[in-house]
Amino acid sequence: MYATLNTQLTEGTYLITINRPDKMNALNQQVLADLALAVDEVYSNAGIQSAIITGAGEKAFVAGADISEFLSLTPTQGADLAQKGQVIFQRIADSPKPIVAAVNGFALGGGCELAMACHFRVASEKAKFGQPEVNLGLIPGYGGTQRLTQLIGRGKAIELMLTADMLPAAEALSWGLVNHVVAPDTLLSFTQALLQKIHAKAPLAVGSVIQCVNAALDKNVDGFAFEINAFSECFATKDLQEGAQAFLEKRPAKFTGA
Structure with a gap:
C-alpha cells in the first residue's frame, strides 16, 4: 500500500x-x-x-x-x-x-x-x-x-x-x-x-482534549471559550451518560464513541 x-x-x-x-x-x-x-x-x-x-x-x-x-x-x-x-x-x-x-x-x-x-x-x-x-x-x-x-x-x-x-x-x-x-x-x-x-476512555472526550490543548497554542483562538464549548458538547453524548452511570454503579464504563 x-x-x-x-x-x-x-x-x-x-x-x-x-x-x-x-x-x-x-x-x-x-x-x-x-x-x-x-x-x-x-x-x-x-x-x-x-x-x-x-x-x-x-x-x-x-x-x-x-x-x-x-x-x-x-x-x-x-x-x-x-x-x-x-x-x-x-x-x-x-x-x-x-x-x-x-x-x-x-x-x-x-x-x-x-x-x-x-x-x-x-x-x-x-x-x-x-x-x-x-x-x-x-x-x-x-x-x-x-x-x-x-x-x-x-x-x-x-x-x-x-x-x-x-x-x-x-x-x-x-x-x-x-x-x-x-x-x-x-x-x-x-x-x-x-x-x-x-x-478504555471515552473516544469523543479524548479527541476533545486534544482539540482544547491545541487551542491553547493557537494565538487566534480563545482557548478558554473553546473549552467551554467543548465541555458543553460532551453533555450531548451517550458516552457521558454511560460514564456517569458507570461511576455511580461502581463498574467499568463501556464507551461507544457516541
Whole structure:
C-alpha cells in the first residue's frame, strides 16, 4: 500500500513504521506522501483508535530530510516543500485519535519535527534529538522552530537550534521534550500499553482534549471559550451518560464513541 512505510493494526493501534533503514529513514517527498495517506487512514478507519509512528532498524527514528533533494530547489520550491511538510505534520497534531512517536534512535531535523508533531513522545534510551539545520545553511521548515519552543521554552530551543547539538534521551526527558525513556526492547510494548489505557476512555472526550490543548497554542483562538464549548458538547453524548452511570454503579464504563 505504501512505498516507504510498513503498517500494522493491532488491538486498535495502527503502527506506522518508516522503512528506509539504509537511508536512516530520512524524509523524502515519497515518505511525506505516504505519511499523508497513513494519517488519512487514521482519521477515516473506525477500527483505528490510536497510532504509533516509529522508524525501521535500530539506529534511526528519522535522521533528517533527504538532503540530496535540496540541492536543486529554488526559494519558491523550498517554500512549497515546507508548506507541504507543515500541512502533513499539523494534520498529525490535529488528529482526534492519539498519535504517539516511539523514538527508537536518531530524531534529527525533520525527524525531530515529526516526533514533535505527535501528541507525545516515548524514547528509547538510545534516542537522540536535534535540529541541526544550521550546519547546512538552513533552518527547520516543518514547524520545528515553533514546536520546539512550545515544548522546551525559548532559551533552550534557541540554544539547541543554534549549536546544532544532539540531545540524549535522558536530557530530552529532563527538558520536557519526551514523556518517557525506556529500554530499547520495551519501546513499542510500553507505548502500546499506554495507548491501551487511553482506548478504555471515552473516544469523543479524548479527541476533545486534544482539540482544547491545541487551542491553547493557537494565538487566534480563545482557548478558554473553546473549552467551554467543548465541555458543553460532551453533555450531548451517550458516552457521558454511560460514564456517569458507570461511576455511580461502581463498574467499568463501556464507551461507544457516541
